[in-house]
Amino acid sequence: MSVAALSVALLTAGPAQVAVAQDTPAGAPAVPTARTEAAPGVPAERLIVGYKSAAAEAKSDRAAADDAQAKGKEAGEDVDFRRRLGTGAALVELGGEAGTADVADVVAEYSADPQVAYVVPDRLNKPLATPNDTEYTKQWDLFETTAGMRVPGAWDLATGSGVTVAVIDTGYVTHSDLAANIVGGYDFISDTAVSVDGNGRDSNPADPGDWYAAGECGQAAGSDSSWHGTHVAGTIAAATGNGKGVAGIAYNAKISPVRVLGKCGGYDSDIIDAITWASGGTVSGVPANANVAKVINMSLGGGGACSTATQSAINGAVNRGTTVVVAAGNENQNAANSSPANCGNVITVAATNRAGSRASYSNYGTVVDIAAPGGETRTGTANGILSTLNSGTRAPSTENYASYQGTSMATPHVAGLAALMKSANSGLTPAQIESAIKTNARPLPGTCSGGCGAGLADAAATVQAVKGGTSTGSTYGSTTAVSVPDNGSAVESPITVAGRSGNAPSALQVGVDITHTYRGDLVVDLVAPDGSVYRLKSASSSDSADDVRTTYTVNASAEAANGTWKLRVQDTASADTGRINSWKLTF
Known part of the structure; x- marks a missing residue:
């Protein structure tokens, strides 16, 4: 068979979904726009309603069912509780003849309720x-x-x-x-x-x-x-x-x-x-x-x-x-x-x-x-x-x-x-x-x-x-780009390490990928979670080559492995800029 690409843009295009923040204070206004379609041009037949944890409807199917009927009555539509989802949210069903405006009315009723954390259409994938x-x-x-x-x-x-x-x-x-x-x-x-x-x-x-x-x-x-x-x-x-x-x-x-x-x-x-x-x-x-x-x-x-x-x-x-x-x-x-x-x-x-x-x-x-x-x-x-x-x-x-x-x-x-x-x-x-x-x-x-x-x-x-062997050999990294300003203050890129026991190894591998048009301008340090600084690279006026792409080995055995490690980079001379592309720690 030969079939054209199946679209993924099928859940709906239009206004943002209604979602009231979990910490929305009682009486706060709901988001005024609502997604009401399960697919383009097809009104939603079901809604997924998440109640705040303290609400009775979050724990009781009967309370959720009663609430669905009450909301439907206010909106002039048939709304029935169908089942509880694995996340605790309620799935409610609208009448089969409900149009987009009808669905919007029901959504508005739920979103105006301070006990409702969110209400979204049951979309088609x-x-x-x-x-x-x-x-x-x-x-x-x-x-x-x-x-x-x-x-x-x-x-x-x-x-x-x-x-x-x-x-x-x-x-x-x-x-x-x-x-x-x-x-x-x-x-x-x-x-x-x-x-x-x-x-x-x-x-x-x-x-x-x-x-x-x-x-x-x-x-x-x-x-x-x-x-x-x-x-x-x-x-x-x-x-x-x-x-x-x-x-x-x-x-x-x-x-x-x-x-x-x-x-x-x-x-x-x-x-x-x-x-x-x-x-x-x-x-x-x-x-x-x-x-x-x-x-x-x-x-x-x-x-x-x-x-x-x-x-x-x-x-x-x-x-x-x-x-x-x-x-x-x-x-x-x-x-x-x-x-x-x-x-x-x-x-x-x-x-x-x-x-x-x-x-x-x-x-x-x-x-x-x-x-x-x-x-x-x-x-x-x-x-x-x-x-x-x-x-x-x-x-x-x-x-x-x-x-x-x-x-x-x-x-x-x-x-x-x-x-x-x-x-x-x-x-x-x-x-x-x-x-x-x-x-x-x-x-x-x-x-x-x-x-x-x-x-x-x-x-x-x-x-x-x-x-790895006795250690896990795990690698932790960051691919978030950070600009290094010309002859300016130091910038830092963090990596958070969690779930490890004991201290970092005596041969901690620090992989660095930095773009720069005159790498001799750069000072590069590794900052441990407790603030200790390990110099990886010093500035050198004679090193005019581009970029820093290498792996350094650091004896970090005095440092706790868990915590936020930082790569700190500073440009110490004028006329060139750079970027931290990525870096990684291998334990």
């Missing part, structure tokens, strides 16, 4: 891939010198053993090259019109297909089933060394398929519960998760700001120790306009092509953390990302392999890398995983207009950095 059905055997994205992710160099150190990755997507269609690594998941699609399988939520995450006819899903043309979740899962953990098919990045990791996307996409409320459950949280009416994931892959998204409801679920997952990896989006626009790419506490992934440049479709911008191979089939299907699939155009048929392109394909590369890291060093926190991936990235071999984060993810360098 879409897979972020552009599929084609041509099969190739070459996985350039893993090993090719130019723009591959250098995965084979990591396999001597880790293969993903002991780590479960939750693929929150379309579910899983049986494939012999994946079957050995599949563990129990869940189908979180509650709307039967979306689920296609004839029922609501259950323990069977099988993908029945997500095809739609012309004129459905807001699309002029129809689409065959994508088997999107199975393609994503194969990139992460397809069986390797079994004499057939493709190799997975973390091929000894386990995949827990968590189904949230069906016909026309999937709703925020289902995704929120999936994030909560996958990471070990409790969701009402859903059995406890026996396969808690330490990594979540979400190759999905929609337009608009990250809703407070979604951010709450992500924060909960990260606080439980789960790393959340998300796609930047496929619109060739700033990823700040795409959710969950613009959420906090996630690793947002842009896509690169076989030449190592930003793929033409990939979103970009300051919210992007890292880039990874996503393919670009307009230059030939061999330049896509090959993975596990199914030949069925509607219902499942025979298993096969095919090359897709998209930030959906880039994201599982980073999720697979996160699984390798967690396998190599089980003590890593989500923040440490993100920091190490960014700090050990390599510059893009090609170009990226708009910003592709720290560069191209490098599996070998990253896993090596976190592997």
Whole structure:
């Protein structure tokens, strides 16, 4: 099949969401604008309502139901409490005939209530891939010198053993090259019109297909089933060394398929519960998760700001120790306009092509953390990302392999890398995983207009950095650029180290990347958490070369490891300026 790129700008375009701050005083006015659509031109049928913790509605379903009826009466609409989400928020349903103005009236009633922390539409999300059905055997994205992710160099150190990755997507269609690594998941699609399988939520995450006819899903043309979740899962953990098919990045990791996307996409409320459950949280009416994931892959998204409801679920997952990896989006626009790419506490992934440049479709911008191979089939299907699939155009048929392109394909590369890291060093926190991936990235071999984060993810360098022996070998870094003024005051770039025991090592590695047109002007110091200063570089009037790109070794054994370390840089002479691009500490 050949299908145009699926848009991620599907949740709505328009005014900002209603979100009242958690500490909003009683009687404070609510935000006056409201997002009222689940997708462009489609009024929301459900709302996600977060109550302040002290409110009765935050604890009692009956109170939330009574409140929904009262709000509906005031607005002149039918409003019913549907269920409690895993984050504690309430999902309420509006009458099927409610138009945009009607939804706005209900939103206004909730937002005027001082006991309501936020109210947002239950938005529709879409897979972020552009599929084609041509099969190739070459996985350039893993090993090719130019723009591959250098995965084979990591396999001597880790293969993903002991780590479960939750693929929150379309579910899983049986494939012999994946079957050995599949563990129990869940189908979180509650709307039967979306689920296609004839029922609501259950323990069977099988993908029945997500095809739609012309004129459905807001699309002029129809689409065959994508088997999107199975393609994503194969990139992460397809069986390797079994004499057939493709190799997975973390091929000894386990995949827990968590189904949230069906016909026309999937709703925020289902995704929120999936994030909560996958990471070990409790969701009402859903059995406890026996396969808690330490990594979540979400190759999905929609337009608009990250809703407070979604951010709450992500924060909960990260606080439980789960790393959340998300796609930047496929619109060739700033990823700040795409959710969950613009959420906090996630690793947002842009896509690169076989030449190592930003793929033409990939979103970009300051919210992007890292880039990874996503393919670009307009230059030939061999330049896509090959993975596990199914030949069925509607219902499942025979298993096969095919090359897709998209930030959906880039994201599982980073999720697979996160699984390798967690396998190599089980003590890593989500923040440490993100920091190490960014700090050990390599510059893009090609170009990226708009910003592709720290560069191209490098599996070998990253896993090596976190592997370690008796120490963890963990790397902590900063990629936030800091300008160094000409002949001016010193500037500082901080890195916070947490979760370590004891003191820093006697051979602390300090990697520095500073751009400057006369490096002899610079004085560079490492400042320990207690304020102690370690001179890394002194000024020298005879050193006229450009830039400081090197690694210093410091005996920091007298310093506590935890705390905020700073790189301090000062330009001591006139006529040249510079910039701290990045720096890192390796313990």
